[in-house]
Amino acid sequence: MQLLLDTHTFIWWMTNDGALPATMRKAIADETNPVFLSAASAWEMTIKHRTGKLPVVAGFIADVPSAIEDQGFIELPISILHGQMAGALDGHHKDPFDRMLIAQALAEDLTIASNDTKFDAYGVKRLW
Numbered sequence: 001m002q003l004l005l006d007t008h009t010f011i012w013w014m015t016n017d018g019a020l021p022a023t024m025r026k027a028i029a030d031e032t033n034p035v036f037l038s039a040a041s042a043w044e045m046t047i048k049h050r051t052g053k054l055p056v057v058a059g060f061i062a063d064v065p066s067a068i069e070d071q072g073f074i075e076l077p078i079s080i081l082h083g084q085m086a087g088a089l090d091g092h093h094k095d096p097f098d099r100m101l102i103a104q105a106l107a108e109d110l111t112i113a114s115n116d117t118k119f120d121a122y123g124v125k126r127l128w
Contacts, residue, residue: 001027001033001111001127002033002036002108002109002110002111003027003028003033003035003036003111003112003113004037004101004104004105004111004112004113005028005037005041005073005113005114006041006098006101006113006116007040007044007045008114008115009028009113009115010037010041010045011045011057013025013028013071014057014059014067015056015057015059021128024113027113027127034074036073036108037064037073037076038076038078038100038101039076039077040078040100040101040104041101042064044097045064046061046064076104081107082103082107083100085107086099086102089103090122092118092121092122093121093122098116098119101114102119102122105124106122106123111126112124112125112126113126114126114127114128115128
C-alpha cells in the first residue's frame with residue numbers, strides 16, 4: 001500500500017504524538033509501504049508555523065526535505081494535473097491543502113493516512 005500522509009499525520013509521526021494510533025504507526029513504519037509527503041503539506045506547515053499557529057513543527061520545519069528523507073519518506077511534488085484536479089473537485093472540502101491531497105491521492109492511486117472523514121466523499125482510499 002502506498003501512503004500519502006495528511007499534514008496532521010506527518011506532524012504526529014514526527015513529534016511522536018499519542019494522537020497517532022498504533023495501527024497508523026505500524027503502517028507508516030512498514031518498509032513495504034512507500035510513504036509520501038506532499039509539497040502541499042510542507043507549504044501548509046510553513047505558513048501555519050510562520051503565523052504562530054503551529055509551533056510544534058519548529059524542530060523540523062526549516063528543512064522538511066531532510067526530515068522526510070531521514071524518515072525514508074518520498075517527496076510528492078505538485079503537478080499541473082494535480083492543480084487542475086484539485087480545482088475541479090466538488091465543494092465538500094473547503095481546505096485548499098486537503099483538496100490538493102485528495103487530488104494527488106486520486107491521480108497517483110495513493111491511500112491517504114488521515115483521520116479526516118471528509119476525504120471519504122471524494123472516493124479516495126483512506127486509512128486510519
